[in-house]
Amino acid sequence: MKRIGLCMMVCGLAMSGAAQTEGYLVNPSGIVLGEMGVFKIDLQPASFPDDQISWIDNSGRVSFPYGNKGRMVTVKGETLGDFKLTVQIGSVVDNWSPYIFGRVVDSTETALHFFVICDANGTPAVLEAQIDLWVAEANRIFRQVGMSFTKASVKYLNEPQWFQIGGQIDFRNMLSHTNNVGGLEVYCIDKFVGDYKDTLGAAIPGNPGSTVQMAVCGIAMAANAHPSTLAHEIGHACGLRDIINGPLQDLVREELVGADNWSGGSGTGYYPRDLKHMDLIKVLLMYQYQGDSERGDIPLGNVMGYDPYDYTFPYVIKSLPIGLKSMNRQPRN
Secondary structure, three states, X not given: OEOOEXXXXXXXXXXXXXXXXXXXXXXXXXXXXXXXXXXXXXXXOOOOOHHHEEEEEOOOOEEOOOOOEOOEEEEEEOOOEEEEEEEXXXXXXXXXXXXXXXXXXXXXXXXXXXXXXXXXXXXXXXXXXXXXXXXXXXXXXXXXXXXXXXXXXXXXXXXXXXXXXXXXXXXXXXXXXXXXXXXXXXXXXXXEOHHXXXXXEEEEEOOOOOOOOOOEEEEEEEOOOXXXXXXXXXXXXXXXXXXXXXXXXXXXXXXXXXXXXXXXXXXXXXXXXXXXXXXXXXXXXXXXXXXXXXXXXXXXXXXXXXXXXXXXOOOOEEEEOOOHHHOOOOOOO
């Protein structure tokens, strides 16, 4: 989530997951056991001394191998489980100190098996270089929860009826081409048409007819998919749901962001005072609108939002499982 930004004169934001500092994802919700993560606050004025900023962990699950002082620290995962980092700033009383929750996790690796659909002339829907870009972005995004992916295989299917997908029958037939591959199946097509027009990527539940995305029986990717689209669909394979912001004009607050993702403070906390929850949702990996270039954040816990598959109108805002605590981190078809 967009956290931490303080206003005692501690302003600005550091994002978990999507933002990077010197190549590292900052404020991740997860740290791999034995590996390191970077945590950061943006504190104003710039003249406030780093040696008066202390990061504290009382869980014993993480350590600070290069020291616990300053606006940015390196944290190492020492023991599996949940932790809480508290940031002591000068003489600020503990009740007002910002904090970040996280979890030390074991690392996982998932094999991705790609099936590239060819047209009647044998022309593949995508080039392997495009697949490499999708996998690289998925690895960048899922690093924040200790997951990685390998391009285990690429096979070309001469099935021109699947080159463009416009309906449920062809979609399900394609995703039923094979199973039990020991990882996730990803089918690469030219584009979605008809009922699926403007779709860039899609996954259907492993239980046909169910709208509960606890597993998928395959992923389909259009050639023009955004770099984060594969990661979003893998999120469904991990059991995460879509979230949309709808007409949610409320300012951010703990009840909407979720206690697991909050960083302390009252009202809008350490977020900008004019930040609306609908704008914060846009940075989440499971934000449904696939062309949004900002999305990529995987929070620790649930976030309040609208479920596009609720099939009720008007939409009902609810707590949606889109974070690390709800994930199956070893997804398989």
